[in-house]
Amino acid sequence: MRDGGYMTDARPMQIGELAERTGLSIRTLRHYDEIGLLRPSARSEGGFRLYTADDESRLLLIRRMKPLGYSLEQMGELLEVVDGLAEAPGDSALAARLADIRDEAHRRREDLRRQLDAADEFVRQLESR
Structure with a gap:
């Protein structure tokens, strides 16, 4: 299921x-x-x-x-942080690293949003011709 x-x-x-x-x-x-x-x-x-x-x-x-452009190495690092926090939930260094990764994900998402906006504008220009 x-x-x-x-x-x-x-x-x-x-x-x-x-x-x-x-x-x-x-x-x-x-x-x-x-x-x-x-x-x-x-x-x-x-x-x-x-x-x-x-x-x-x-x-x-x-x-x-993947769509946010993370490398395999960066993906591995995130998984290590997640695993580490599962084993030691109070680890402040790991929590800080996760916060950094989260902030980076927000930045990457915003970059993708801007690219999508530009692509939408391009399509609109093509459709208006």
Whole structure:
């Protein structure tokens, strides 16, 4: 079952199902595993990657960073901060780093909004000709 785009059952899924659910390619998921950005939670007896709802949620977070132009390294850093805060919620250094990342995301979003406004203006000019 899915709830708001997230997997809600406890059944692990293989890479193809995760790719389909998130709109990312199997190749991308394998690459993320190779570089340590998103490792599967387990492997089947046959060696197939197995992913959980938490893995899907983590992958969707990564996917949402892509349009903002974050590098794979920056995505990894955010995940380290999120993981660190989950383990030590009161860590002020990690909380400050998360606030910096959040501020940067707002700046990047505003840049995209300005680009979209310019694109809309361009389309309007083309349509008026």
